[in-house]
Amino acid sequence: MSLNIRRRSAAALLAGAAAIGLLATGCSSGGSGGNGDPATLIAYTGQAGDYQINFNPFSPSRIGALGTIYEPLFFHNKAEVSDPVPLLGTESAWNEDGTVLSVTLREGVKWSDGEAFTAEDVAFTFDMIKANPAINTGGFDGEVAAVDDTHVTLTFAEPAFVRGPDLLSTPIVPEHLWKDVNPAEDVMEEPVGTGAYVLDDFKPQAFTYKANPDYWGGEPKVKQIRFLALSGNQAGADAIAAGTIDWQTGPIPDIQNTHENFPNYDAYTQAQNQMVLASCSSADMGCEGPQTDPAVRQALYYAMDRTQINSLAFMDTASDMSPTFALTPSQDSFVSAAVTEKTVPTEPDAAKAAELLEGAGWTKGDDGIYAKDGERLSLTIEIVTGWTDYITAVDTIASQAAAAGIEVKAAQSSWNEWTDKKGKGNFQLAIDALWQGPTADPYYLYNYFFDSGSGAKVGEAAGNNYSRYNNPAVDEAIDALVQLPLDDAAARQPYFDTIQAEIVRDMPYIPILTGGTTSVWNTAKFTGWPSDDDLYAFPAVWSALDAAEIFKHLEPQG
Known part of the structure; x- marks a missing residue:
């Protein structure tokens, strides 16, 4: 298969968001789902608007391929504490002082074009990441060596234990096709990977994977x-x-009674992603607007x-959140004893909001809105068209903010435009969610979203830290x-204490609730979906590595 790529500016691609993810009535009782083929699964990721082709696994604007086509060395289940699942790697181990990570690779694996x-x-993949800061969101700074065909070592100047899960979750790409690729800027149209699926067809309205008959796992x-x-x-x-899709991650009316309303379907909820009003926070990095004042954010x-x-907005499916961004309750042990508010307030405190604003020099005008x-004090929140739950949340927040003397407006745009605004820093606030790392530890979220190394000046492409937060004390910790x-x-706790004191005060991402x-x-x-009894992956269609595992677990019923 040829490698079909198109060049696009880094600013257009590297918008620095998740999964991804990132990352929603009808009158029928629900049909059989999808189409007439019982072995075809129809999914909706939640992206509003037509797809723009891009299967580059390192691009925040990718629409697919991560996990399904491009595999990592191991799969780490962030839904519950469990051992990593071997994929392209079969074993891994650190040396005693945490400076060398040795990985044994699976034998007999082929790329989907037939190459070994x-x-x-x-080694090529990690060298490529190291050479391209725009995609090096994990801060890989080690040396990688291929010992032989099935053994690799990653060596660091200092102990790097905590990097292990992120490193082992990195998608691996074929050197023979990627050696001339710019991974930060190129749009990948014909992906070649080792995964269980290959790209079959792409159209702006839909794209299709087909099973890889030569997949190493069957x-x-x-x-x-x-x-x-x-x-x-x-x-x-x-x-x-209507029964025309088989899986979506998003809201439907009366979601608690999904099976009663649509007997062919069930709903499953897990709280992991922390919803925020992300700000373009740093005037020093070029952000403009009242939201650059921490008192306004507070x-x-x-x-x-x-x-x-x-x-x-959320049909009471959201739950508590810690302003420290340690996921509650599973990561409560990491929360600093010095943090007085362990979880976000559930009720408004207009007096506290007024105290903060007036202490920072803001004065309420005759129209009830503060000025300085x-x-x-007028703020615009960016939101994706069609995200009805977030749209309702922003409308509700706008009404609440007005009562506190803050004018809030909503600006809707396509997912591609919204992503581009965040990546370039052309926004004041954006409603979004911050995701967890590969293991139940707050370090990973701090590293992804608060480290200045993945930020950028306004106009330049940011990584995950699209808030452009820049705090040396946090970086050092x-x-x-x-x-x-x-x-x-x-x-470790003293460093968590430092990070939490800084980010609770500065609040570049304003906590809402855990989604x-x-x-x-x-x-x-289909059978084999995750459940309380077997939560083998985080159940979200837009969480790419998890979805790839789920696809492999499912079995058609018909």
């Missing part, structure tokens, strides 16, 4: 996966009602009535945590 997968591909039982482009959450809910934090937001130095074993709680991530899936057509 070897340790040279792994050809998957789900023979095709088709991803549809819909207009937003309402269209996704309508498709569930005031907006206290203006929110989260009980009302949860009820109106001739600048009115994150760097120190890299060198400590994950199980040395006593040594109840709910998937609705067709249990009549």
Whole structure:
């Protein structure tokens, strides 16, 4: 297969968001789902608008391929504490002082174009990442060596224990096709990987994977996966009602009674992604607007009535959140004793918001809105068209903020435009969610979203730190945590204390609630979905590495 790529500017591609993820009525009782082929799964990721082709696994604007086509060395299940699942790697081990990570690779693996997968591909991938800061969001600074065809070592100047899960979750690409690729700028149209699926067809309205018959783990039982482009959450809910899709991660009406309303479907919710109003926070990095004032961000934090937001926007599926961004309750042990508010306030505190604003020199005008130095306290929140839950949340926050003297407006745009605005820093606030790392430890979220190394000046492409937060004390603490074993709680806690004190005060990402991530899936057509009894992956169609594992677990019923 030829490698078909197109050049695109880094600013257009590297918008620095998740998964991804990032990352939504009808009157029927739900059909059999998808189309007439019982081995074809129809999915909707939640992206509103047509797809723009890009299967570059290192690009935030990718629409697919991560996990399904491009595999990492191991799969780490962030849904629960468990051992890593061997993929392209079979064993891994650190030396005693944490400076050398040795990995044994799986034998007999081939790329989907028939070429052999070897340790040279792994070494090439890590060298490529190191040479391209725009995609090096994990801060890889080691030396990689292919010992032989099935063994690789990654060597660091200082202990790097904590980097292990991220390194082992890196997608591996083929050297023979990527040696002339610019991974930060190129749009990948014909991906070649080692995964269980290959690209079959692409159109702006839908793209399709087909099972890889030569997959090292055996050809998957789900023979095709088709991803549809819909207009937003309402269209996704309508498709569930009509029985035309098999899996979506997003809201539908009366979601708690999904199976009663649509007997072929069930819903499953897990709280992991922490919803925020992300700010372009740093005036020094070129951000403009009232949101660059930490007092404004803090005031907006206290203006929110989260009980009302949860009820109106999220059907009470959201849960508590810590302003430290340690996931509650599973990471409560990491929360600093010095943090007085362990979780976000559920009710608004207008007096506290006024105290913060007036202490920072803001004065309430005759129209009830604060102003300072001739600048009115008016903020715009960017949101993706069709994300009905987030749209409702922003409308609710706007009403609550007005009561505290802050004007809030909403600006809707396509997912591609929204992503581009965040990446370039052309926004004041954006409603989004911060995701967890490969293991249940807050270090990874801090490293992804608060380390200045993945930020950038406005106009330049940012990595995950699209808030452009720049705090040397936080950077130093994150760097120190890299060198400590994950199980040395006593040594690590002082650095968590430092990070949490800084980010709770500065609040570049204004906490809302922990999102109840709910998937609705067709249990009549497929078995093997995650459950409380077997939570083998985080159940979200837009969480690419997790979704890839789920696709391999499913079995058609018909």
